[in-house]
Amino acid sequence: MLSVEQFITLGAIMFCIGLFGALTKRNIIIVLVSVELMLNAVNINLLAFARYGLMPSMNGQIFTLFAMTIAAAELAVGLAILISLYRNRNTSDVRDQDLMKW
Amino acid sequence: MFSGIEFTGQNIAFFLISMFVIACGVMMLTLRKVLYMALSVGGVFIGVAGIYIMLEAEFLAFIQILLYAGAITIMMLFAIMLTRHDEVEKPQRVTAHPVWAAIGAIGIGAIILYVTKFAGLRWPSATDSPWEGQDNVKLIGESLFGQYVIPFELVSLVLIVALVGAVTLANKEEK
Numbered sequence: 001m002l003s004v005e006q007f008i009t010l011g012a013i014m015f016c017i018g019l020f021g022a023l024t025k026r027n028i029i030i031v032l033v034s035v036e037l038m039l040n041a042v043n044i045n046l047l048a049f050a051r052y053g054l055m056p057s058m059n060g061q062i063f064t065l066f067a068m069t070i071a072a073a074e075l076a077v078g079l080a081i082l083i084s085l086y087r088n089r090n091t092s093d094v095r096d097q098d099l100m101k102w
Numbered sequence: 103m104f105s106g107i108e109f110t111g112q113n114i115a116f117f118l119i120s121m122f123v124i125a126c127g128v129m130m131l132t133l134r135k136v137l138y139m140a141l142s143v144g145g146v147f148i149g150v151a152g153i154y155i156m157l158e159a160e161f162l163a164f165i166q167i168l169l170y171a172g173a174i175t176i177m178m179l180f181a182i183m184l185t186r187h188d189e190v191e192k193p194q195r196v197t198a199h200p201v202w203a204a205i206g207a208i209g210i211g212a213i214i215l216y217v218t219k220f221a222g223l224r225w226p227s228a229t230d231s232p233w234e235g236q237d238n239v240k241l242i243g244e245s246l247f248g249q250y251v252i253p254f255e256l257v258s259l260v261l262i263v264a265l266v267g268a269v270t271l272a273n274k275e276e277k
Contacts, residue, residue, distance in 0.1 A: 002112055002156065004225045008218045010120045010153070014146075016211035017127040023203035027136050029181050033143045036174065037127065040150050047157040052225075056232035058245045061159050065242070068162075068169060069257050073264035075174055079181045080271035087274070092185040 007048030014041035028085070028092050032078050039071045116156060123149035134190050136182055144175040158231060160238045 014037060021034030043064045050060020086092055126145035133139050147170035154163035217223065233241060246254055 002116055003228050005218055006116060006120075007153070007157070009215060010123065012211050012214040012218070013124055014127060014150075015214075016207045017124070017131060019210065020203055020207040021131055023206065024200045025139075027139075029178055029185070030130075030136060030139050033130070033140060033178060036170070037130075037143065037146060040147065040170070043162075044150065044153055044157075047154060047159050047162070051157045051159070051232075052228055054226045056229065058241050061162055061242055062245050062250050064159070064162055065165070065246070066253060066257060068165060070260065072169060072174065073261055075177070076268045077264050077271065079177060080268035082181060083184060083272045086185045 002052065004048050004052045007044055007052070011041040011044040011048070014038075014044070026093050026095065028082050028094055028097070029079075031094060032075060032082070036071060036075065039067060043067055112156065116153075119149050119152040119156070123153070136190075137179070140175060140178045140182060143178070144171050147171040147175065158233060158238070161242050 018034045018037030018041060021037065022031050025031050025034060046060045046064050046067070050056060050058070050064075053060075082092065085097060089096060091097075123146050126142045126149060129142040130139050130146070133142060147166060151163045151166040151171065154160075154166055
């Protein structure tokens with residue numbers, strides 16, 4: 001039988017890959033993709049506890065549904081910001097976006 | 103660490119899918135072309151859909167394939183094509199920044215794995231399916247339009263705000 005531990009381990013590894021990508025990648029789109037990877041890892045944990053947790057229920061699946069919706073909305077706005085940035089500054093490199101850097 | 107894992111079909115399927123997911127994630131980190139990175143993330147999303155099916159969330163697995171592997175990956179590719187699509191990331195010089203990022207990521211992963219495996223926590227033992235013979239879509243619908251109807255309506259508000267905001271941001275201003 002599967003257990004919660006396996007899914008948490010997979011979620012932790014995926015979260016770390018996403019975190020490392022978000023911290024080191026140069027292209028803004030890939031940084032956004034890495035954030036999506038981290039959100040997916042969290043969704044796996046929610047579903048694992050909804051199925052194999054102490055009190056299995058549908059609430060975890062509903063939470064995952066909402067998290068996916070908000071993630072899609074966030075990505076749409078993020079890509080719109082990215083296209084606007086590219087139009088204004090002609091670069092998609094994270095290191096060039098230092099307008100608000102202190 | 104690996105004691106007590108019997109080789110049932112579920113376990114083998116889980117290991118295969120998670121190997122696929124992790125391999126695609128590592129490919130995303132190591133590949134140099136931005137286009138290939140976005141495509142390998144599509145592989146991660148498809149693998150995660152397989153994990154959802156193992157967790158008996160069939161509806162969410164299909165939503166994952168439709169929304170992430172379909173829509174979001176294609177939207178990423180559109181964004182890459184609209185910006186600089188032939189971009190190749192240069193091999194990173196060994197500076198302090200990626201090293202600190204690696205230390206941070208591995209540290210957080212080590213803490214989570216320690217708490218999961220070795221801190222003496224007892225996880226609830228696996229049970230039989232709590233939704234034996236019930237329709238997953240029906241259960242989600244009953245819950246979504248019963249208990250969670252107000253958050254459901256609020257999400258529609260968030261979506262319309264995000265839609266209008268995205269159009270406004272990406273719209274070219276008239277001179």
